[in-house]
Structures are given as structure tokens and as C-alpha cells.
Amino acid sequence: MPQSNNAQLPPGKFPQLRVMPMPADANIHGDVFGGWIMAQVDIAGSLPATRRANGRVATIAVNSFLFKHPVFVGDLLSFYADIVKVGNTSITVNVEVYAERNRLQTEIVKVTEATLTYVATDDSRKPRALPPLAPEDQVEALSNLQELGGGWHAV
Numbered sequence: 001m002p003q004s005n006n007a008q009l010p011p012g013k014f015p016q017l018r019v020m021p022m023p024a025d026a027n028i029h030g031d032v033f034g035g036w037i038m039a040q041v042d043i044a045g046s047l048p049a050t051r052r053a054n055g056r057v058a059t060i061a062v063n064s065f066l067f068k069h070p071v072f073v074g075d076l077l078s079f080y081a082d083i084v085k086v087g088n089t090s091i092t093v094n095v096e097v098y099a100e101r102n103r104l105q106t107e108i109v110k111v112t113e114a115t116l117t118y119v120a121t122d123d124s125r126k127p128r129a130l131p132p133l134a135p136e137d138q139v140e141a142l143s144n145l146q147e148l149g150g151g152w153h154a155v
């Protein structure tokens with residue numbers, strides 16, 4: 001029996017980014033280039049990292065990246081990004097990408113999952129210690145971590 005990939009957009013969460021790939025982002029078969037997806041994932045992941053760092057960040061590592069299903073021209077992509085780890089200067093973010101295909105039939109496929117690490121940097125592009133979290137943000141950060149789980153993860 002063929003396996004259905006139909007997923008749901010994560011309930012109660014807002015995507016950091018929504019974007020639709022165009023023909024210039026794809027090869028001659030209409031499959032979107034992995035490098036284009038990686039660039040969008042990097043942007044999406046940098047948004048919560050920048051907020052947590054309260055300033056500029058630089059991507060230091062792509063820890064894992066899984067292109068589980070292809071992305072096609074015209075898919076509506078939603079990028080969800082959650083901070084999963086915080087160090088002295090670094091912030092690690094998990095990014096999940098969902099494609100809404102054939103949108104009139106509401107087919108949703110989780111296409112990509114990645115984990116990236118960002119480093120807070122100062123004006124000289126050197127690592128900078130993260131500012132402390134305000135108490136109300138600590139509660140939100142904890143509940144975000146508890147919500148993570150389920151789904152598949154790249155290793």
C-alpha cells in the first residue's frame with residue numbers, strides 16, 4: 001500500500017518565514033535546488049537566534065540537514081524555527097519546513113529538517129556573550145523546549 005506523506009502544519013505555532021519557490025529556483029525538472037532551500041532555512045533559523053542574541057549573529061555550523069522529500073516550484077513553504085540549545089555565545093536552532101502542494105487539495109508534506117548553530121557577534125565580528133533572559137522569556141523558552149519532540153529528526 002502506498003505510504004501517505006500528508007502531514008499537518010504544527011498547530012498553534014507561527015512560521016518564521018513563508019515563501020514560494022519560483023522557476024528560477026529549480027532545475028529543468030521543476031525540483032527546487034537544495035542550496036536555495038538551505039539559504040531560506042539559514043534565514044529562518046537566524047530570526048529567533050537574532051532575537052535571543054539581541055543583536056547580530058553569524059552561522060557557525062550546519063549540524064544536520066535532511067531533505068526528506070522534494071520541493072517543487074509553486075509549493076508554499078512554511079519554515080518553523082525553535083531554539084533547542086543555548087551556550088555562552090551560541091544558539092542552536094531546529095528548523096522544520098513544510099510544503100503545501102496542490103493547495104486546493106490541501107496536501108501538506110514535511111520536506112526538510114535541519115539544525116544550525118549561530119554565534120552572537122559584536123561589531124568586530126567576534127563572539128559575544130549572550131544577554132541574560134528576562135524571567136517571562138525563560139517561561140516561554142522552557143515551554144518551547146517541552147513542545148519539541150515527535151516528528152523525525154536528522155542525525
Ligand SMILES: CC(C)(COP(=O)(O)OP(=O)(O)OC[C@H]1O[C@@H](n2cnc3c(N)ncnc32)[C@H](O)[C@@H]1OP(=O)(O)O)[C@@H](O)C(=O)NCCC(=O)NCCS
Binds near residue numbers: 127
Ligand atoms: C562565528 C565566529 C565569529 C565564531 O568565532 P570562533 O572564534 O570560531 O568561535 P569559538 O570557537 O569561540 O566558538 C563560539 C561558539 O561556537 C560554538 N561552536 C564552535 N564550533 C562549533 C561547531 N562546529 N558546531 C557547533 N557549535 C560550534 C562553540 O562551542 C562556542 O559556543 P559557546 O560560546 O556557546 O560555548 C567565526 O567562526 C566566524 O566569523 N565564522 C564565519 C561566520 C560566517 O561567515 N558565517 C556565514 C557562512 S555561511
